Amino acid sequence: MPDHACCVCSQPASSSIGSRWFCGKHHQSATRERPHTWRLSFLLVLGLVTFVGLVYLLDLLLHPALTGTPLILAGVLLALVPAFLWMVFFYLQDRIEPEPKSYILGVFLLGALLASAVGIPVVEDLFHVSKWIYTDTATTLLGSILVVGFIQEFLKYAAVRYSVYSSAEFDEATDGVIYATAAGLGYATVLNLQFVIANGGVALGSSVIRMVVVALAQASFAGITGYFLGRARFEKKSWWWLPSGLALASVGNGLFNWLRGRIVQTGISLTGPSTNPWLGLLLAAVVALVTLGLILWLIRRNIRTALAAK
Amino acid sequence: MNATSVPSKSNSTAFRFADLAVVLVTLAALLAGWLLKNSVENRSIPFESSGLRAQSPRGWLTSAPVGGEVLHVTNPFASGFGTTYSLQLVPGSLDKTYADPQKPDEFTLVPRDATFGEVTNFLTLQHAQALSDFRLLDQKQVTVFGQPAYEIDYVYVESNPDLTHNQLPNIVRGLDYIFLNGDHAIVATYWADEKAFEADMGRFLQFLKSLEF
Numbered sequence: 001m002p003d004h005a006c007c008v009c010s011q012p013a014s015s016s017i018g019s020r021w022f023c024g025k026h027h028q029s030a031t032r033e034r035p036h037t038w039r040l041s042f043l044l045v046l047g048l049v050t051f052v053g054l055v056y057l058l059d060l061l062l063h064p065a066l067t068g069t070p071l072i073l074a075g076v077l078l079a080l081v082p083a084f085l086w087m088v089f090f091y092l093q094d095r096i097e098p099e100p101k102s103y104i105l106g107v108f109l110l111g112a113l114l115a116s117a118v119g120i121p122v123v124e125d126l127f128h129v130s131k132w133i134y135t136d137t138a139t140t141l142l143g144s145i146l147v148v149g150f151i152q153e154f155l156k157y158a159a160v161r162y163s164v165y166s167s168a169e170f171d172e173a174t175d176g177v178i179y180a181t182a183a184g185l186g187y188a189t190v191l192n193l194q195f196v197i198a199n200g201g202v203a204l205g206s207s208v209i210r211m212v213v214v215a216l217a218q219a220s221f222a223g224i225t226g227y228f229l230g231r232a233r234f235e236k237k238s239w240w241w242l243p244s245g246l247a248l249a250s251v252g253n254g255l256f257n258w259l260r261g262r263i264v265q266t267g268i269s270l271t272g273p274s275t276n277p278w279l280g281l282l283l284a285a286v287v288a289l290v291t292l293g294l295i296l297w298l299i300r301r302n303i304r305t306a307l308a309a310k
Numbered sequence: 311m312n313a314t315s316v317p318s319k320s321n322s323t324a325f326r327f328a329d330l331a332v333v334l335v336t337l338a339a340l341l342a343g344w345l346l347k348n349s350v351e352n353r354s355i356p357f358e359s360s361g362l363r364a365q366s367p368r369g370w371l372t373s374a375p376v377g378g379e380v381l382h383v384t385n386p387f388a389s390g391f392g393t394t395y396s397l398q399l400v401p402g403s404l405d406k407t408y409a410d411p412q413k414p415d416e417f418t419l420v421p422r423d424a425t426f427g428e429v430t431n432f433l434t435l436q437h438a439q440a441l442s443d444f445r446l447l448d449q450k451q452v453t454v455f456g457q458p459a460y461e462i463d464y465v466y467v468e469s470n471p472d473l474t475h476n477q478l479p480n481i482v483r484g485l486d487y488i489f490l491n492g493d494h495a496i497v498a499t500y501w502a503d504e505k506a507f508e509a510d511m512g513r514f515l516q517f518l519k520s521l522e523f
Binding site for chain 2: 241
Protein backbone atom coordinates (compact mmCIF):
# COMPACT_ATOMS: atom_id res chain seq x y z
CA MET A 1 0.00 0.00 0.00
CA PRO A 2 1.70 3.23 -1.06
CA ASP A 3 1.91 6.14 1.33
CA HIS A 4 0.81 8.69 -1.22
CA ALA A 5 -1.73 8.97 -4.02
CA CYS A 6 -1.44 10.98 -7.21
CA CYS A 7 -3.02 14.39 -6.65
CA VAL A 8 -4.55 14.24 -10.14
CA CYS A 9 -5.91 10.71 -10.52
CA SER A 10 -5.62 9.22 -6.98
CA GLN A 11 -3.60 6.29 -8.29
CA PRO A 12 -0.53 5.24 -6.27
CA ALA A 13 2.09 7.99 -6.48
CA SER A 14 5.75 7.49 -7.19
CA SER A 15 7.26 10.99 -7.22
CA SER A 16 6.51 14.44 -5.95
CA ILE A 17 6.83 18.08 -7.01
CA GLY A 18 6.94 20.25 -3.96
CA SER A 19 4.27 18.91 -1.61
CA ARG A 20 2.29 17.22 -4.39
CA TRP A 21 2.57 13.59 -5.32
CA PHE A 22 2.13 12.24 -8.83
CA CYS A 23 1.84 8.85 -10.46
CA GLY A 24 4.40 8.12 -13.18
CA LYS A 25 2.14 9.27 -16.01
CA HIS A 26 1.16 12.57 -14.42
CA HIS A 27 4.66 13.29 -13.16
CA GLN A 28 5.98 12.94 -16.69
CA SER A 29 3.20 15.19 -17.94
CA ALA A 30 3.94 17.79 -15.25
CA THR A 31 7.67 18.00 -15.79
CA ARG A 32 8.11 17.54 -19.51
CA GLU A 33 9.93 20.32 -21.30
CA ARG A 34 7.86 22.65 -23.45
CA PRO A 35 10.45 24.44 -25.56
CA HIS A 36 7.85 25.96 -27.86
CA THR A 37 6.12 27.95 -25.12
CA TRP A 38 8.09 31.15 -25.60
CA ARG A 39 7.81 30.98 -29.38
CA LEU A 40 4.05 30.38 -29.22
CA SER A 41 3.59 33.20 -26.70
CA PHE A 42 5.52 35.56 -28.95
CA LEU A 43 3.46 34.49 -31.96
CA LEU A 44 0.23 35.09 -30.02
CA VAL A 45 1.26 38.62 -29.07
CA LEU A 46 2.32 39.20 -32.66
CA GLY A 47 -1.07 37.89 -33.80
CA LEU A 48 -2.78 40.27 -31.41
CA VAL A 49 -0.80 43.24 -32.69
CA THR A 50 -1.53 42.19 -36.29
CA PHE A 51 -5.23 41.89 -35.50
CA VAL A 52 -5.30 45.37 -33.97
CA GLY A 53 -3.33 46.81 -36.89
CA LEU A 54 -5.59 45.13 -39.42
CA VAL A 55 -8.82 46.37 -37.82
CA TYR A 56 -7.35 49.86 -37.42
CA LEU A 57 -6.24 49.92 -41.04
CA LEU A 58 -9.55 48.62 -42.35
CA ASP A 59 -11.41 51.23 -40.33
CA LEU A 60 -9.06 53.94 -41.59
CA LEU A 61 -9.30 52.96 -45.25
CA LEU A 62 -12.89 51.79 -45.59
CA HIS A 63 -14.68 53.84 -42.90
CA PRO A 64 -17.28 51.07 -42.55
CA ALA A 65 -20.65 52.54 -41.59
CA LEU A 66 -21.89 49.67 -39.46
CA THR A 67 -25.15 50.02 -37.61
CA GLY A 68 -27.52 47.71 -35.77
CA THR A 69 -26.80 43.99 -35.90
CA PRO A 70 -23.64 44.16 -38.07
CA LEU A 71 -22.13 46.65 -35.65
CA ILE A 72 -22.98 44.49 -32.66
CA LEU A 73 -21.55 41.42 -34.39
CA ALA A 74 -18.37 43.33 -35.21
CA GLY A 75 -18.22 44.42 -31.56
CA VAL A 76 -18.64 40.84 -30.35
CA LEU A 77 -15.83 39.75 -32.65
CA LEU A 78 -13.59 42.59 -31.47
CA ALA A 79 -14.30 41.71 -27.84
CA LEU A 80 -13.84 37.96 -28.20
CA VAL A 81 -10.68 37.77 -30.34
CA PRO A 82 -8.36 39.60 -27.89
CA ALA A 83 -9.87 37.67 -24.96
CA PHE A 84 -9.26 34.37 -26.74
CA LEU A 85 -5.68 35.22 -27.71
CA TRP A 86 -4.82 36.43 -24.21
CA MET A 87 -6.41 33.31 -22.73
CA VAL A 88 -4.22 31.04 -24.88
CA PHE A 89 -1.22 33.20 -23.94
CA PHE A 90 -1.80 32.74 -20.20
CA TYR A 91 -2.71 29.07 -20.65
CA LEU A 92 0.66 28.43 -22.27
CA GLN A 93 2.46 29.78 -19.20
CA ASP A 94 1.19 26.85 -17.12
CA ARG A 95 4.05 24.45 -17.80
CA ILE A 96 3.35 21.98 -15.01
CA GLU A 97 0.16 20.00 -15.51
CA PRO A 98 -1.86 22.32 -17.80
CA GLU A 99 -5.44 22.76 -16.63
CA PRO A 100 -8.40 21.10 -18.37
CA LYS A 101 -9.69 23.41 -21.10
CA SER A 102 -13.28 22.82 -19.98
CA TYR A 103 -12.43 24.19 -16.52
CA ILE A 104 -10.72 27.24 -18.01
CA LEU A 105 -13.72 27.89 -20.27
CA GLY A 106 -16.08 27.40 -17.32
CA VAL A 107 -14.25 29.98 -15.19
CA PHE A 108 -14.14 32.35 -18.18
CA LEU A 109 -17.92 32.06 -18.54
CA LEU A 110 -18.41 32.45 -14.79
CA GLY A 111 -16.34 35.65 -14.84
CA ALA A 112 -18.44 36.94 -17.74
CA LEU A 113 -21.67 36.00 -15.99
CA LEU A 114 -20.68 37.69 -12.73
CA ALA A 115 -19.68 40.84 -14.63
CA SER A 116 -22.99 40.94 -16.44
CA ALA A 117 -25.25 39.96 -13.55
CA VAL A 118 -23.50 41.64 -10.62
CA GLY A 119 -20.47 43.77 -11.49
CA ILE A 120 -21.85 46.14 -14.10
CA PRO A 121 -25.27 46.60 -12.39
CA VAL A 122 -23.60 47.37 -9.03
CA VAL A 123 -21.09 49.83 -10.53
CA GLU A 124 -23.53 51.56 -12.88
CA ASP A 125 -26.98 51.24 -11.31
CA LEU A 126 -26.22 51.14 -7.59
CA PHE A 127 -23.16 53.36 -7.31
CA HIS A 128 -23.92 55.43 -10.46
CA VAL A 129 -20.15 55.73 -10.78
CA SER A 130 -20.07 57.71 -14.04
CA LYS A 131 -22.12 60.51 -12.45
CA TRP A 132 -19.66 61.46 -9.73
CA ILE A 133 -16.34 59.72 -10.16
CA TYR A 134 -14.77 62.25 -12.55
CA THR A 135 -15.39 65.23 -10.26
CA ASP A 136 -11.71 65.70 -9.42
CA THR A 137 -8.47 63.72 -9.48
CA ALA A 138 -8.61 62.47 -5.88
CA THR A 139 -12.23 61.35 -6.25
CA THR A 140 -11.49 59.58 -9.53
CA LEU A 141 -8.55 57.70 -8.05
CA LEU A 142 -10.29 56.80 -4.78
CA GLY A 143 -13.56 55.87 -6.47
CA SER A 144 -11.73 53.77 -9.06
CA ILE A 145 -10.02 51.79 -6.31
CA LEU A 146 -12.74 51.55 -3.65
CA VAL A 147 -15.71 50.93 -5.90
CA VAL A 148 -14.67 49.77 -9.38
CA GLY A 149 -11.46 48.03 -8.34
CA PHE A 150 -12.81 46.13 -5.35
CA ILE A 151 -16.06 45.06 -7.04
CA GLN A 152 -14.29 43.78 -10.14
CA GLU A 153 -11.49 42.04 -8.31
CA PHE A 154 -13.76 40.48 -5.70
CA LEU A 155 -16.01 39.00 -8.40
CA LYS A 156 -13.05 37.56 -10.27
CA TYR A 157 -11.75 36.17 -6.96
CA ALA A 158 -15.19 34.66 -6.28
CA ALA A 159 -15.32 33.09 -9.76
CA VAL A 160 -12.23 31.05 -8.87
CA ARG A 161 -12.60 30.63 -5.11
CA TYR A 162 -16.12 29.22 -5.22
CA SER A 163 -15.76 27.03 -8.30
CA VAL A 164 -12.53 25.21 -9.24
CA TYR A 165 -10.54 26.15 -6.13
CA SER A 166 -11.48 23.04 -4.18
CA SER A 167 -11.26 20.67 -7.12
CA ALA A 168 -8.46 18.16 -7.64
CA GLU A 169 -7.42 19.97 -10.82
CA PHE A 170 -6.31 22.95 -8.77
CA ASP A 171 -3.07 21.20 -7.89
CA GLU A 172 -0.36 23.88 -7.97
CA ALA A 173 0.01 27.51 -6.95
CA THR A 174 0.29 28.66 -10.57
CA ASP A 175 -3.23 27.35 -11.26
CA GLY A 176 -4.54 30.29 -9.22
CA VAL A 177 -3.06 32.69 -11.77
CA ILE A 178 -4.28 30.67 -14.76
CA TYR A 179 -7.88 30.38 -13.53
CA ALA A 180 -8.00 33.97 -12.27
CA THR A 181 -6.80 35.34 -15.61
CA ALA A 182 -9.53 33.29 -17.31
CA ALA A 183 -12.10 34.88 -14.97
CA GLY A 184 -10.56 38.30 -15.68
CA LEU A 185 -10.81 37.76 -19.43
CA GLY A 186 -14.47 36.73 -19.06
CA TYR A 187 -15.09 39.91 -17.12
CA ALA A 188 -13.22 41.99 -19.73
CA THR A 189 -15.21 40.47 -22.59
CA VAL A 190 -18.48 41.62 -21.03
CA LEU A 191 -17.04 45.08 -20.31
CA ASN A 192 -15.94 45.37 -23.94
CA LEU A 193 -19.28 44.12 -25.22
CA GLN A 194 -21.04 46.65 -23.03
CA PHE A 195 -18.74 49.36 -24.41
CA VAL A 196 -19.65 48.47 -28.00
CA ILE A 197 -23.37 48.25 -27.30
CA ALA A 198 -23.50 51.43 -25.19
CA ASN A 199 -21.62 53.42 -27.82
CA GLY A 200 -23.64 52.20 -30.82
CA GLY A 201 -21.60 53.88 -33.49
CA VAL A 202 -18.22 53.52 -31.84
CA ALA A 203 -15.19 53.87 -34.13
CA LEU A 204 -14.04 50.28 -34.47
CA GLY A 205 -10.43 51.14 -35.27
CA SER A 206 -9.75 53.03 -32.08
CA SER A 207 -11.98 50.88 -29.89
CA VAL A 208 -10.09 47.69 -30.75
CA ILE A 209 -6.97 49.12 -29.06
CA ARG A 210 -9.01 49.91 -25.98
CA MET A 211 -10.46 46.40 -25.95
CA VAL A 212 -7.07 44.70 -26.17
CA VAL A 213 -5.72 46.85 -23.32
CA VAL A 214 -8.82 46.31 -21.14
CA ALA A 215 -8.64 42.54 -21.67
CA LEU A 216 -4.94 42.48 -20.75
CA ALA A 217 -5.51 44.66 -17.69
CA GLN A 218 -8.47 42.69 -16.35
CA ALA A 219 -6.56 39.44 -16.80
CA SER A 220 -3.36 40.77 -15.22
CA PHE A 221 -5.01 42.26 -12.13
CA ALA A 222 -7.00 39.07 -11.65
CA GLY A 223 -3.69 37.24 -11.97
CA ILE A 224 -2.42 39.03 -8.85
CA THR A 225 -5.39 37.82 -6.80
CA GLY A 226 -4.96 34.40 -8.39
CA TYR A 227 -1.32 34.26 -7.31
CA PHE A 228 -2.30 34.96 -3.70
CA LEU A 229 -5.12 32.39 -3.94
CA GLY A 230 -2.76 29.76 -5.33
CA ARG A 231 -0.16 30.25 -2.60
CA ALA A 232 -2.86 30.18 0.09
CA ARG A 233 -4.08 26.83 -1.23
CA PHE A 234 -0.81 25.01 -0.67
CA GLU A 235 1.06 27.00 1.99
CA LYS A 236 0.21 28.10 5.47
CA LYS A 237 -0.53 31.79 5.23
CA SER A 238 -1.83 34.37 7.69
CA TRP A 239 -5.44 35.52 7.53
CA TRP A 240 -4.37 38.79 5.93
CA TRP A 241 -2.67 37.10 2.95
CA LEU A 242 -5.78 36.81 0.73
CA PRO A 243 -7.22 40.26 1.59
CA SER A 244 -3.79 41.75 0.80
CA GLY A 245 -3.81 40.13 -2.64
CA LEU A 246 -7.30 41.40 -3.34
CA ALA A 247 -6.38 44.90 -2.14
CA LEU A 248 -3.23 44.96 -4.28
CA ALA A 249 -5.17 43.89 -7.38
CA SER A 250 -7.89 46.46 -6.63
CA VAL A 251 -5.33 49.26 -6.30
CA GLY A 252 -3.78 48.26 -9.65
CA ASN A 253 -7.23 48.03 -11.23
CA GLY A 254 -8.19 51.43 -9.79
CA LEU A 255 -4.97 53.00 -11.01
CA PHE A 256 -5.64 51.60 -14.48
CA ASN A 257 -9.22 52.92 -14.51
CA TRP A 258 -8.08 56.30 -13.26
CA LEU A 259 -5.49 56.61 -16.01
CA ARG A 260 -7.94 55.42 -18.65
CA GLY A 261 -10.51 57.88 -17.30
CA ARG A 262 -8.21 60.71 -18.30
CA ILE A 263 -9.56 60.16 -21.83
CA VAL A 264 -13.00 61.11 -20.58
CA GLN A 265 -11.66 64.17 -18.84
CA THR A 266 -9.76 65.42 -21.85
CA GLY A 267 -12.85 64.79 -23.95
CA ILE A 268 -14.80 67.46 -22.14
CA SER A 269 -12.00 69.83 -21.30
CA LEU A 270 -11.46 73.11 -23.03
CA THR A 271 -7.72 72.72 -23.40
CA GLY A 272 -8.03 72.44 -27.16
CA PRO A 273 -6.36 70.29 -29.76
CA SER A 274 -3.03 70.17 -27.93
CA THR A 275 -4.52 67.62 -25.55
CA ASN A 276 -3.67 64.07 -26.52
CA PRO A 277 -6.67 61.84 -25.78
CA TRP A 278 -4.53 58.70 -26.15
CA LEU A 279 -2.22 59.63 -23.28
CA GLY A 280 -4.53 58.10 -20.65
CA LEU A 281 -4.86 54.85 -22.58
CA LEU A 282 -1.12 54.70 -23.14
CA LEU A 283 -0.37 55.17 -19.43
CA ALA A 284 -3.04 52.62 -18.53
CA ALA A 285 -1.48 50.19 -21.01
CA VAL A 286 1.90 50.69 -19.33
CA VAL A 287 0.36 49.80 -15.93
CA ALA A 288 -1.24 46.69 -17.46
CA LEU A 289 2.01 45.63 -19.13
CA VAL A 290 4.03 46.09 -15.93
CA THR A 291 1.45 43.96 -14.10
CA LEU A 292 1.67 41.35 -16.86
CA GLY A 293 5.45 41.28 -16.47
CA LEU A 294 5.06 40.78 -12.72
CA ILE A 295 2.56 37.95 -13.23
CA LEU A 296 4.81 36.17 -15.73
CA TRP A 297 7.76 36.50 -13.38
CA LEU A 298 5.72 35.07 -10.48
CA ILE A 299 4.54 32.15 -12.61
CA ARG A 300 8.11 31.31 -13.67
CA ARG A 301 9.33 31.58 -10.09
CA ASN A 302 6.58 29.22 -8.93
CA ILE A 303 7.48 26.70 -11.60
CA ARG A 304 11.20 26.92 -10.85
CA THR A 305 10.54 26.44 -7.13
CA ALA A 306 8.28 23.47 -7.77
CA LEU A 307 10.73 21.76 -10.11
CA ALA A 308 13.71 22.47 -7.83
CA ALA A 309 11.93 20.79 -4.94
CA LYS A 310 11.23 17.71 -7.06
CA MET B 311 -6.52 9.55 -0.18
CA ASN B 312 -9.04 10.40 -2.89
CA ALA B 313 -9.00 12.75 -5.86
CA THR B 314 -10.22 15.73 -3.88
CA SER B 315 -7.67 15.44 -1.11
CA VAL B 316 -4.98 17.55 -2.73
CA PRO B 317 -2.53 18.84 -0.12
CA SER B 318 -4.35 21.95 0.91
CA LYS B 319 -4.67 24.50 3.66
CA SER B 320 -8.06 25.61 2.36
CA ASN B 321 -9.99 23.91 5.13
CA SER B 322 -7.93 25.28 8.00
CA THR B 323 -9.31 27.78 10.48
CA ALA B 324 -6.82 30.40 9.31
CA PHE B 325 -8.03 29.95 5.75
CA ARG B 326 -11.65 30.32 6.81
CA PHE B 327 -10.68 33.55 8.59
CA ALA B 328 -8.91 34.68 5.41
CA ASP B 329 -12.00 33.88 3.36
CA LEU B 330 -14.14 35.92 5.72
CA ALA B 331 -11.55 38.70 5.78
CA VAL B 332 -11.72 39.01 1.97
CA VAL B 333 -15.48 39.54 2.15
CA LEU B 334 -15.14 42.01 5.04
CA VAL B 335 -12.36 44.00 3.32
CA THR B 336 -14.48 44.21 0.15
CA LEU B 337 -17.51 45.35 2.12
CA ALA B 338 -15.39 47.93 3.97
CA ALA B 339 -14.06 49.25 0.66
CA LEU B 340 -17.55 49.48 -0.79
CA LEU B 341 -18.81 51.25 2.33
CA ALA B 342 -15.95 53.75 2.03
CA GLY B 343 -16.82 54.11 -1.66
CA TRP B 344 -20.46 54.77 -0.78
CA LEU B 345 -19.44 57.43 1.74
CA LEU B 346 -17.17 58.99 -0.89
CA LYS B 347 -20.05 58.99 -3.39
CA ASN B 348 -22.34 60.71 -0.88
CA SER B 349 -19.70 63.24 0.08
CA VAL B 350 -19.05 64.11 -3.58
CA GLU B 351 -22.73 64.36 -4.40
CA ASN B 352 -23.40 66.54 -1.39
CA ARG B 353 -20.56 68.96 -2.04
CA SER B 354 -21.99 72.39 -2.59
CA ILE B 355 -21.09 76.01 -2.97
CA PRO B 356 -23.16 78.88 -1.58
CA PHE B 357 -25.20 80.85 -4.06
CA GLU B 358 -26.79 84.22 -3.39
CA SER B 359 -28.55 86.53 -5.80
CA SER B 360 -31.63 88.77 -5.84
CA GLY B 361 -32.45 87.88 -2.25
CA LEU B 362 -32.27 84.14 -2.90
CA ARG B 363 -29.77 81.90 -1.13
CA ALA B 364 -29.10 78.22 -1.76
CA GLN B 365 -26.38 75.60 -1.72
CA SER B 366 -25.66 74.89 -5.38
CA PRO B 367 -23.98 71.59 -6.35
CA ARG B 368 -20.22 71.95 -6.62
CA GLY B 369 -18.58 71.06 -9.91
CA TRP B 370 -21.72 71.56 -12.00
CA LEU B 371 -21.71 73.80 -15.06
CA THR B 372 -23.32 77.18 -14.50
CA SER B 373 -25.09 78.65 -17.51
CA ALA B 374 -25.87 82.30 -18.05
CA PRO B 375 -29.37 82.82 -16.63
CA VAL B 376 -32.06 83.44 -19.24
CA GLY B 377 -35.19 85.57 -18.68
CA GLY B 378 -36.19 85.59 -15.04
CA GLU B 379 -33.68 82.91 -14.08
CA VAL B 380 -31.17 83.69 -11.37
CA LEU B 381 -29.48 80.28 -11.33
CA HIS B 382 -29.09 77.53 -13.93
CA VAL B 383 -26.71 74.66 -13.17
CA THR B 384 -26.22 71.35 -14.99
CA ASN B 385 -24.44 68.14 -14.03
CA PRO B 386 -21.75 67.73 -16.69
CA PHE B 387 -21.08 64.09 -15.80
CA ALA B 388 -24.58 62.75 -16.41
CA SER B 389 -24.93 60.46 -19.39
CA GLY B 390 -27.60 61.66 -21.83
CA PHE B 391 -29.48 64.69 -20.58
CA GLY B 392 -27.58 66.46 -17.81
CA THR B 393 -29.61 66.87 -14.63
CA THR B 394 -30.41 70.56 -14.27
CA TYR B 395 -31.55 72.80 -11.42
CA SER B 396 -32.73 76.34 -11.94
CA LEU B 397 -34.15 79.13 -9.85
CA GLN B 398 -36.44 81.67 -11.42
CA LEU B 399 -37.86 84.87 -10.02
CA VAL B 400 -41.23 85.82 -11.45
CA PRO B 401 -41.89 89.43 -10.52
CA GLY B 402 -45.41 90.82 -10.18
CA SER B 403 -46.83 93.78 -12.08
CA LEU B 404 -49.77 96.05 -11.46
CA ASP B 405 -50.75 96.89 -14.95
CA LYS B 406 -49.60 94.13 -17.26
CA THR B 407 -51.22 90.83 -17.88
CA TYR B 408 -49.10 87.78 -17.77
CA ALA B 409 -49.89 85.14 -20.32
CA ASP B 410 -50.01 87.11 -23.52
CA PRO B 411 -48.04 85.24 -26.22
CA GLN B 412 -48.18 88.30 -28.44
CA LYS B 413 -46.05 90.23 -25.97
CA PRO B 414 -43.06 88.02 -25.25
CA ASP B 415 -41.14 90.87 -23.60
CA GLU B 416 -43.80 91.07 -20.95
CA PHE B 417 -44.04 87.34 -20.59
CA THR B 418 -42.28 87.00 -17.29
CA LEU B 419 -44.76 89.17 -15.48
CA VAL B 420 -47.60 87.89 -13.33
CA PRO B 421 -50.18 90.00 -11.52
CA ARG B 422 -49.19 91.34 -8.14
CA ASP B 423 -50.62 89.14 -5.38
CA ALA B 424 -50.94 86.32 -7.87
CA THR B 425 -52.32 83.05 -6.61
CA PHE B 426 -50.66 79.67 -7.05
CA GLY B 427 -53.15 78.92 -9.81
CA GLU B 428 -52.18 82.01 -11.77
CA VAL B 429 -48.46 81.34 -11.53
CA THR B 430 -49.05 77.72 -12.45
CA ASN B 431 -50.98 78.72 -15.56
CA PHE B 432 -48.23 81.13 -16.47
CA LEU B 433 -45.51 78.50 -16.08
CA THR B 434 -47.49 75.81 -17.88
CA LEU B 435 -48.01 78.11 -20.83
CA GLN B 436 -44.34 79.11 -20.76
CA HIS B 437 -43.24 75.46 -20.80
CA ALA B 438 -45.73 74.52 -23.50
CA GLN B 439 -44.24 77.17 -25.76
CA ALA B 440 -40.58 76.55 -24.97
CA LEU B 441 -40.38 72.77 -24.55
CA SER B 442 -40.98 70.11 -27.23
CA ASP B 443 -43.85 67.71 -26.65
CA PHE B 444 -44.58 69.20 -23.25
CA ARG B 445 -47.12 67.21 -21.23
CA LEU B 446 -48.42 68.12 -17.82
CA LEU B 447 -48.50 65.03 -15.60
CA ASP B 448 -49.74 66.38 -12.30
CA GLN B 449 -50.08 69.54 -10.24
CA LYS B 450 -50.86 69.88 -6.58
CA GLN B 451 -50.40 72.01 -3.51
CA VAL B 452 -47.63 70.71 -1.26
CA THR B 453 -45.57 71.75 1.73
CA VAL B 454 -41.85 71.85 1.06
CA PHE B 455 -39.74 71.88 4.23
CA GLY B 456 -42.42 73.87 6.03
CA GLN B 457 -43.12 76.26 3.14
CA PRO B 458 -46.42 76.15 1.28
CA ALA B 459 -45.73 75.56 -2.40
CA TYR B 460 -47.27 74.33 -5.58
CA GLU B 461 -45.79 71.41 -7.47
CA ILE B 462 -46.00 70.96 -11.24
CA ASP B 463 -44.91 67.58 -12.59
CA TYR B 464 -44.34 67.39 -16.34
CA VAL B 465 -42.41 65.75 -19.11
CA TYR B 466 -40.92 66.95 -22.40
CA VAL B 467 -38.56 65.83 -25.13
CA GLU B 468 -35.11 67.35 -25.31
CA SER B 469 -33.57 67.10 -28.74
CA ASN B 470 -30.49 68.57 -30.33
CA PRO B 471 -31.74 70.87 -33.12
CA ASP B 472 -28.72 69.96 -35.26
CA LEU B 473 -30.12 67.69 -38.01
CA THR B 474 -26.85 65.77 -38.27
CA HIS B 475 -26.90 64.89 -34.56
CA ASN B 476 -27.25 61.11 -34.61
CA GLN B 477 -28.59 60.40 -31.14
CA LEU B 478 -32.08 59.68 -29.90
CA PRO B 479 -33.84 62.57 -28.18
CA ASN B 480 -34.03 62.42 -24.39
CA ILE B 481 -37.25 62.20 -22.43
CA VAL B 482 -36.92 64.68 -19.60
CA ARG B 483 -39.02 64.73 -16.43
CA GLY B 484 -39.48 68.11 -14.84
CA LEU B 485 -40.66 69.35 -11.48
CA ASP B 486 -41.40 72.97 -10.66
CA TYR B 487 -41.89 74.10 -7.08
CA ILE B 488 -43.56 77.49 -6.87
CA PHE B 489 -43.22 79.59 -3.74
CA LEU B 490 -45.10 82.86 -3.37
CA ASN B 491 -43.16 85.60 -1.66
CA GLY B 492 -44.92 88.98 -1.55
CA ASP B 493 -45.11 90.34 -5.07
CA HIS B 494 -42.73 87.68 -6.39
CA ALA B 495 -43.03 84.04 -7.20
CA ILE B 496 -39.94 81.89 -6.84
CA VAL B 497 -39.78 78.82 -9.05
CA ALA B 498 -37.31 76.04 -8.30
CA THR B 499 -37.03 73.68 -11.25
CA TYR B 500 -35.66 70.16 -11.49
CA TRP B 501 -35.02 68.55 -14.88
CA ALA B 502 -33.59 65.06 -15.24
CA ASP B 503 -33.53 62.26 -17.77
CA GLU B 504 -36.59 60.15 -16.98
CA LYS B 505 -34.30 57.17 -16.26
CA ALA B 506 -32.32 59.18 -13.69
CA PHE B 507 -35.25 61.16 -12.30
CA GLU B 508 -35.91 59.10 -9.18
CA ALA B 509 -32.22 58.45 -8.44
CA ASP B 510 -31.26 62.13 -8.67
CA MET B 511 -34.29 63.38 -6.75
CA GLY B 512 -32.66 63.16 -3.31
CA ARG B 513 -29.89 65.56 -4.31
CA PHE B 514 -32.45 68.06 -5.61
CA LEU B 515 -34.42 67.89 -2.37
CA GLN B 516 -31.23 68.86 -0.52
CA PHE B 517 -30.86 71.81 -2.86
CA LEU B 518 -34.47 72.72 -2.22
CA LYS B 519 -33.96 72.40 1.53
CA SER B 520 -31.10 74.89 1.36
CA LEU B 521 -33.21 77.46 -0.49
CA GLU B 522 -33.83 80.64 1.51
CA PHE B 523 -35.69 83.74 0.43
